Amino acid sequence: MIQAELMTEIRKWKKESNTFIFAHNYTLPEVQDIADFTGDSLELSIKAKEVKAEKIIFCGVSFMAETAKILSPESKVLHPVPAAGCAMADMATAEKIRQYREKNPDTVIVAYVNTTAAVKAEVDICCTSANAEKIVASIPEDKKILFLPDRNLGRNVMNSLGRKMDLWAGYCPVHDNIRAEMLDEARRLHPQAAVMVHPECAEDVVKNAEYAMSTGAMLRFLPKATEKEFIVGTEEGILHRMRKENPDKIFHPLLPQIVCPDMKKITLEDVLKSLKEEVYEVKLTVEMMDKARKCIENMLAVK
Ligand code: SF4
Incomplete structure (x- = not known):
């Protein structure tokens, strides 16, 4: 099935089954596009507490799907690819x-x-x-x-x-690999750009950047920023929303590939399968969820 057909099918099944889809800012662009809500961990946690859907599909890594279940215990929470974990x-x-x-x-x-x-x-x-x-x-x-x-x-x-x-x-192996010298090299290539990094980067990287903030804070900050060009030192999935929400600004990834492989494991096919077959349900004991x-x-x- 081509991507547009998959998206139409997902939207149809989502509506019919009263399912709410969450996606983290680092997931594949097309997965972010079919989600009802996309955000960073804090935004997702707050939203998971509010959502009263019969079913939730969580596109992100497993601890995030668990958090959604803990905060929405009455909902059936599905994680399309349970093997998507977090090394940290x-x-x-x-x-x-x-x-x-x-x-x-x-x-x-x-x-x-x-x-x-x-x-x-x-x-x-x-x-x-x-x-x-x-x-x-x-x-x-x-x-x-x-x-x-x-x-x-x-x-x-x-x-x-x-x-x-x-x-x-x-x-985090993805952010810990970023070195302070990489920022200098990126600045040499893009001298007009300001550097923004994630605080999961080492302290010398954070000290060498103009801005260090969560992905949610980056997205809130950018529309108000006076700079027109940015070097982005976090997982590349965030560039999708940055570009979509700030068409007047230019974004360069700090490195060609800052990728969390686990965040890319969930595809549109997985989301559709999850909707149709109700897989894979996040199961936690009531005692563990309460604690x-x-x-x-x-x-x-x-x-
Ligand atoms: S980028 Fe990947 S490995 Fe790093 S903290 Fe996020 S989920 Fe974990």
Whole structure:
């Protein structure tokens, strides 16, 4: 089936089955285009809490589909390709966190949303790259903090707030590969452009960029930006919305290929199969969902 036919078919099935489709900003452009809502982790979490659909199809990686299920437990949540995981999320396990907690019972554990439901069930509060500074700043000064799993985001928050934290040794392989010298080379090629990177990049990369922000914040910032040209140092999927929503601006990827292979695993064919066959349902125990929901709700309660 050609792409236009697939899209028509998906829209028809979606309507008939009262299904709501979410897509992360890093997914394939055509998947973003058929979604009812596209956003970064924070935006997706907030929307998942509001949506009252009978069925949800989540196009993104598995921890995101789990988060949607935790926040919309009455909906049937489907993840079209369960093998789409997150290398960073796999770097933290519930067992290791329990061991840390035993040795450090008074430490507040802050988990980046890029964690499994089992890990969320063990921690005190969640954060996303969009609100990490706000969440850490909300914790009383006299409390020790462990930030997990992303050492780069944790380090960048520490630098911004001037606050010490224990950092887990995890990282996103896609963003951690970006080097500060790459920014200099991109500037040489595009001297008029400002550089924007994601805070999952290492601290010297963030310090060398004009802007460091979540993908949602980038998209909100761009229409107001005075610059006309940008070098983008995050997963290339975001360029689709950047170009679509800002036709007057020019965007260059920092490197030709900054790609998260897991974010590209879900195709239109998978979405259609998911709609027709109701696969693959995200299943979590009520106990785990209740425990994991607490840290997400603690995050959403921080004003
Ligand atoms: S881009 Fe990095 S953090 Fe995001 S899903 Fe891929 S591996 Fe995980």
